[in-house]
Amino acid sequence: RLVKDPSTISAAFSHDPVIAAFGSETSTDSDLKDLGEHRISIIESGVADGVRIVFDNQEENLSQMVDASLNAIGSTCCDIEKFHISTLAFLSGCFWSSWMLNLSSMAERSLIVLNQSFHRSHWRHDKWLGANLGGWFLLEPGPASPLFEDCQEMLKSRGEEKASCGCEWSLCSCLDKVEKGVKSEVLRKHRKNHFDASTFKKIADHGLNAVRIPFGYWIVTGPTNADVYDGxxxxQLDEAVKMARTCNLQVVLDLHGNPGGENGLRPCGREKQDWTWKEWRQEEALECLRQVVVRYRGFDNVTGIQVCNEPSPAIPSNVLCDFYEESIRVVREAGMSPHDVCIILPIFTQWRIREISRLWLERGNIHRYDNVAWDIHFYHDFHSAWSLLSHEQHVAVLQDEARELTHLHAAMVGEWSASRPGPYPEEEVKDFVMQQVLAYNHSSHGWFFWNWHDYSFYDKWDMENGVIGNGRLPRSLSELKSQSAQRFLSLQDL
Structure with missing residues (x-):
């Protein structure tokens, strides 16, 4: 049936609600409308063609034959979809061939992995192509440098010694020394003016379709446990989501700073050298997530919620996965359904991808949870080893990263930049940016550049002026759609 009639592909696995969303062309299921009939027909016909090739041929150049079949699809789907179609084709062919040869164990294995592959190709939203709005609802030097500089000037004007302000915690501590009430006044003004409606319009005008908004838990609940933050x-977060909606931008709400911190570094709000993972107040974090969900579940442009950011490598993988499972439960029970919102779980560095994804698979979570994605941050910086690579080697690493992303059930690149150790030639900067866009666009479910604007103007961390403004990307990213993208993946990578 599978080989003779492409429309029976999903019917063969109709017991699975996710696979059922790939129903026949006459299906009235709302899921089918969400996914788009055109895309479904591409997947079905692509799989069917691939199955025929696998089923009817035993030739050594099988992968090239299926690749040639996929090339006929042209630009109608991106590389990650072609990769999934290839996988589905091979596994379907292997299943039927094994079944006919009475190789039951091989047939069973093919069917299990085939089921997993359907989940990988299932995605309900437009791919995120966006920028981070860091330094707004969680303060860091760089994205919020003017505020840190103003704080030092306030201290100086009062005859106070300059203090070390390297994170939001230390900034708030410094403002507390100035005068009662100053901290709340200064931070409220910053949150009102740092980004505004014109920012969102510029982002949309440049062809991006999403923003990732990092915020600290204190924005939601106010500071707890004697923390010195302001909230x-x-x-003001409401206004940010509304401004994004006005410009037809998707929003990923990113709980960037958990209570107690998911690491001891300034991106979570407080730089604390003696931090240990047991300081992470997970129950408070879950309550914070619940409140966020209840407040924003009615906003149709909120398509992602991230439960934490860059968890420390010191956190045991089983502890991390336990928290992720609880986070999924809280988010879904509070009213953000898998039909509407993706839950984003950070692995952070690629060094932990296999460790955490393997544990997640062993727990059976790939099939237990729908519309959940990993967040990986691919920075080619912060370590001297990166300075040893040539430009060509950096690009080769990007290709490896792209391949690694495709083997996750769903993934996004929540942060990346143009930065590498030391200065490097402008033509290489431009190529490095473009190669990253192509790699992540064709192997993940979305990406967000860090940051939209850097007020210290580190140009390789500034998408508005340093990347787009300097011509390192087209003025409108929609122009990329008309360019022939380099393929990072081929069937031979399977």
Missing amino acids: PALD
Whole structure:
């Protein structure tokens, strides 16, 4: 049936609600409408053609034959979809061939992996192509440098010694020394003005379709456990989501700073050298997530919620996965369904991808949870080893990263930049940026550049002026759609 009639592909596995979303062309299921009939027909016909080739041929150049079949699809789907179609084709062919030869164990294995592959190719939203709005609802030097500089000037004007302000915690501590009430006044003004409606319009005008908004838990609940942050400020986060909606931008709400911190570094709000992972107040974090979900579940442009950011490598993988399972439960029970919102779970560095994804698979979570994605941050910086690579080697690493992303059930690149150790030639900068866009665009479910604007103007961390403004990407990213993208993946990578 599979080989003779492409429309029976999903019917063969109709027991699975995710696979059922790939129903026949006459299906009225709302899931089918979400996914798009055109895309479904591409997947079905692509798989069917591949199955015929696998089923009817025993030739050594099988992969090239299926690749040639996929090339006929042209630009109608991106590399990650072609990769999934290839996988589905091979596994379907292997299943039927094994079944006919009475190789039951091989047939069973093919069917299991085939089922997993359907989940990988299942995605409900437009791919995120966006920028981070860091330094707004969680302060860091660089994205929020003017505020840190103003704080030092305030201290100086009062005859106070300059203090070390390298994170939001230390900034708030410094502002507390100035005068009672100053901290709340300064931070409220910053949150009102740092980004505004014109920012969102520029982002949309440049062809991006999404923003990732990092925020600290204190924006939602106010500071707890004697923390010195200032909050809550949900009314101002409301405005951010509304401004994005006005510009037809998707929003990923990113709980960037958990209570107690998911690491001891300034991106989570406080730089603390003696931090240990047991300081992470997970129950508070879950309550914070619940409140966020209840507040924003009615916004149709909120298509992602991230449960934490860059968890420390010191956190045991089983502890991390336990927290992720609880986070999924809280988010879904509070009203953000898998039909509407993707839950994003950070692995952070690629060094932990296999460790955490393997444990997740062993727990059976790939099939247990729908519309869940990993977040990986691919920075070619922060370690001297990167300085040893040539430009060509950096690009080769990008290709490896792209391949690694495709083997996750779903993934996004939540942060990346143009930065590498030391200066490097402008033509290489431009190529490095373009190669990253192609790699992540064709192997993941979305990406977000860090950051939209850097007020210290480190140009390789500034998408608005340093990347787009300097011509390292087209003025409108929609122009990339008309360019023939380099293929990072081929069937021979399977």
